[in-house]
Amino acid sequence: MADQTTPRASRESVPSQQGRGRRPAEGAEDAGSVPDAPTAAEADRSAPAAGISRRRLLGTAGATGLALGAVGGATGYATAPSEKATTPLASLGADRAMFHGKHQAGITDALQSRGHVVAFDLASGAGRKEAAALLRRWSATAERLMAGEGAPHDDTDVARDAGPSSLTITFGFGNSFFSRTGLQKQRPAALDPLPAFSSDRLDASRSNGDLWVQIGANDALVAFHALRAIQKDAGSAARIRWQMNGFNRSPGATVRPMTARNLMGQVDGTNNPKPDDADFDRRIFVAAEGEPAWMANGSYAVVRRIRMLLDDWEKLALPAQEEVIGRRKSTGAPLSGGTETTAMDLEKAGRDGKLVVPLNAHARITRPDQNGGAAMLRRPFSYHDGIAADGTPDAGLLFICWQADPLRGFVPVQRKLDRGDALSQYIRHEASGLFAVPGGAAKGEYVGQRLLEG
Template identity: 80%
Template sequence: MADQSIPGARTPETAPGGAREGALKGSSNGSSKGSLRGSAKSPAKEPAEESSRVSPEESAAGPRPGARSGTAPGEGISRRRLLGTAGATGLVLGAAGAAAGYAARPAEAVPLTSLGAGRVMFHGKHQPGITTPMQARGHLVAFDLAAGAGRREAAALLRRWSETARRLMTGEPAAQGDTDVARDAGPSSLTLTFGFGHSFFGRTGLEKQRPAALDPLPAFSSDHLDKARSNGDLWVQIGADDALVAFHALRAIQKDAGSAARVRWQMNGFNRSPGATSRPMTTRNLMGQIDGTRNPAPTDSDFDRRIFVPESGEPAWMANGSYVVVRRIRMLLDDWERLPVEEQEAVIGRRKSDGAPLTGGTETTEMDLEKTDARGNLVVPVNAHARITRPDQNGGAAMLRRPFSYHDGFDADGTPDAGLLFICWQADPLRGFVPVQRKLDRGDALSPFIRHEASGLFAVPGGAAEGEYVGQRLLEG
């Protein structure tokens, strides 16, 4: 929670956000037949970063004098912003979050009426939904291939899913059987991200292509895992700034699965909506803590090395891809909320009000781990979550945390079933999530207030080029 998302805890579970790069220029790959869900027309094809977004002002402005032919409306004035270090207290929730202690920054605050115009590119070097600013709504869903389905069926399914993702992310309806749920909305920064679980390779006869980094995660003492809600052959992450747009994508993906795959588990999440605060801020989690202060930023010199598999990496089909650890971390909110604020701050190591370290300064001030009080005690306790999750306390282990909060109702006794859908990205989970979670497992002050209830590890290949589908290099290589 503090500097990362809470991975490693037991039973319970943005400061001014830096801007992220790119005002998505958006691309309309394919024809615009059928009305867009939003009112803006699809812009001309234009290479753009995975995280870029087209602002509503740009969409409506039309080309400016001197703009080159074929540019998207308003391209000449679009500003590019770099995603800065995110919020303060990123819940490492479970094992995963501690290492890098950073969570993806929220998008720049924009008027709520403009949210529908946000557009993210489907085609690109990396899949969308990894470095894309955090969205207000999210769905995570895992599928298992149906009995008798193999490599051929999987390839056909990924081809369908990729085409559906491309269309929906540009604001077009699904190619077949569109439900009209999002008929009146724009793309709303929709992203769809696809990954493969450990079991996928055995079911498709591709065991030799299974990455070593996809070996099952070790057991942790804080785990109370429900196998029915863990792992899976295929994994899909959906994010959007509008709930109906997100659900529309979820329904389309589920329908596309047809007889090839069945849903194994599905989870719903949310974050603060862009524009809900007067200025961009690091998001807060359901414990009320600023979560994500020290998230790695794309501007860091070693960002790609830590988060993405290099071009020369193995296996070759994972080039420019990443590995995602997904943990459903229940927060024991009744226990947590009984603590006085001062004790909550000691557990995290940061002030609850603004995310600043207990040693002083602002959210982004470096924490002084050696500072003591008048009695000679460490100001930041030795077992504080923010101390344990710091990369310099974990051999430099880092991961990009991009979580969603969740609330699934109340137990019979009134206990809230709520917490964090912890999602962290790294080039190698054995060097990212695992060492941090192991350290959290040995004595994180936050552990008594959280419980890891589900877990999954998935290989997320690089982005699909124009004319390709996600995973094509694996399935047709």
């Protein structure tokens, strides 16, 4: 897990003008609405006359008590809201990422609180023609859902009346896609399989794939709705190879926004490249004149499911955990002093003469200046898949990083980590994938069109 900071959203937030899937109510205009409660004046006018007998009063009270009991029996369940009682979307729901653009959404956008990553394999007999039709369907669906609208067809209404909620849907191609579609000559050299690492314990059934989709949103139902729409759009053209679900801290959940924390409790992502860095585009995106031409303004995503051995990690005392990482757990500041963004002093020694940042500390090893300038944009999700058969939590990090060339980004850093990272005994790489993610689609285009119709 490299030591780099997640950037703020670089896409414009656009308020949604209409909730997704909003349709006129069927039947009468007020059907299903709850009548407004009577005002105090109306209640007074309908009250019984003075002099009512005690028997009648008790009888009335009993009937009222039964009625209240019927309502009270539903305590904890929300009553159906009136169609008239609507409130504007909060910014959390109204924020919108744009589908069309130079780059695909979901790369430089801020971390979202919910995410799904899913890989597909083309069905037997499906080729270039079927793949093009599928990407056309997926792009149409992504454009509508990211705008806060319903799916183009067969909508499930799961996210009915929700705003866009910063939804992003990102598409990529795996190495095997090109042989399946007869496009071997268009396969980028950068998409060659990743080398094996000694720490790998990879499950082939949960690795790689012909096609890859990343979904992120700040609302769980919006993210799930997008996942279902993408799965249904695949139809008979492709089948799911694997799917993983993740999460991050919700926007606004902390009064002091900072770099994300992972399930080890560590600040995770310090020193990420930032979009305003002079060399950001060169490091993260394929140049407009790059090769192959269809990858112009695209990027390469490395996806790793990294299991955290939390039972072992949590046995370590706080100082030991901080020495493994090389940073303070509370603030993310380097052990050499300062704040999270203070440059790490690799030569600083303590009173005992030992380096305060150990030679095998994760943060030391992953520094770009310790890896020939290798850099990648980390944009991960945490995951928790319940309790494993051995009684330990099946939890960790869905590590997703972006770079213009994985051989100059992910690979050199992971090779160095493989040779002596103190963190390696507390994590396990269980799945892996590498995907070519083309640039964004222009108006009237679908993602991958320049590859599939070039």
